[in-house]
Structures are given as structure tokens and as C-alpha cells.
Amino acid sequence: MNTLRIGLISVSDRASNGIYQDQGIPALESWLQSALASSWEVETRLVPDEQSLIEQAICELVDERFCHLVLTTGGTGPARRDVTPDATLAVADREMPGFGEQMRQISLNFVPTAILSRQVGVIRKQSLIINLPGQPKSIKETLEGVKDEAGNTRVHGIFASVPYCIQLLDGPYVETHSAVVAAFRPKSARRETNL
């Protein structure tokens, strides 16, 4: 069986230097635990805001660990040391602009400063790589989208499109818990059990 392999990279000068405890990877892991119905394996990296080290971590997770999906958190803003999108683009084969566009749209529902994130989505080889902002709460916000008080989706989170993208990249068939995030696929791409 082709198990989903996910790489998680937390990019933070202070967390990587031990000034504060990293909350990025635990927040990513706990959100994925709540959202994924399929089995998955995880590989994690905590790196400072250094472009070469971020590039190295992404390449290692894609080229050597064969991750189908890599999520980064942190370093997407305009500050001098925010270089995660630059590192991601430097090792990308192709850009997926819809991810960055949709994440900024979603985030505007939570913070007026959402447009300050330069976050991108790209493909390297057969892996999808997505940048999330550094605030631990932004992980759930962007992946899951905006819900009303009854839990109905108002703005779709970007994770809704991730399973089909992985499928198009010849990765495993990923299923999600629809109460957290419903995976979109055209009917022709759904498994028979899902129809």
C-alpha cells in the first residue's frame, strides 16, 4: 500500500534556537490527525529562517523521504529574514498560484494583515509543497477555512483541494473527515466506495 507521507517544516529563528518552544509542528500534526481519515506517516524538520537551510529541508523531504505533501509554517511575511517563499520557489518545478491566492482570501476573514503573507504553493517532482504563516493558529485557519457557528463551511480551506492534487501527482488516494474538511474531487476521480 502507498501510504501518504507528509513532511512538516517549522521555520523559526527563535524556536530553532530554543528561545521558545516550537508550536508549529505540534499544531500541524494535531490538525492533520483531526482531518485525515487515511493512514499517514510524518517526517519533521525545525529550521531557522535561512534560505539555504529551508531549501535543503524541502529537497531532503521530497527527494530522499519521498513525501507526497510538504507543509511549511513560518517566515512568509515581508521582514528581511522571512524567506520561506523564496526558498520554496527556488526548489520548485512548477508554481500552483491558486494555493497562495486562496490562503490570503481565507486569512482576510481572520486578520486584516493577511495580504502581508507571501505564501506560495508549488510542485517539486511529484510533491505538493505549501507555505503556511507562522502563527500557530493560522494553520487551522488556512487549511480548514472559515466556518459559521453551526460548523457549516463559509469559505473553503485549501486542504479541500490537497487530496485531488496528490492524486493527480500519482500519489495515494487520501480521504478526509468531512466534518473537518471535505475533500473535493470530480466524480470521475472518486473511488467507487465514495460515490
Ligand SMILES: Nc1ncnc2c1ncn2[C@@H]1O[C@H](COP(=O)(O)OP(=O)(O)OP(=O)(O)O)[C@@H](O)[C@H]1O
Ligand atoms: N514555530 C513557532 N512556534 C511558536 N510560535 C511561533 C512559531 N513561529 C512563529 N510563531 C509566532 O508567530 C509570529 C509570526 O511568525 P513569523 O514566522 O513571522 O516569526 P518571526 O517573528 O520571524 O519569529 P521567529 O522566526 O523567531 O519565530 C511570531 O512572532 C511568533 O509569535
Ligand SMILES: Nc1nc2c(c(=O)[nH]1)N[C@H]1C(S)=C(S)[C@@H](COP(=O)(O)O)O[C@H]1N2
Ligand atoms: N490565517 C492567518 N493568516 C495570516 C496571519 C494569521 O494570523 N492567520 N497573520 C498574517 C500576518 S500578521 C503576517 S505578517 C503574514 C506573514 O506571517 P509569517 O511571517 O508568520 O509567515 O501572515 C499573515 N497571514
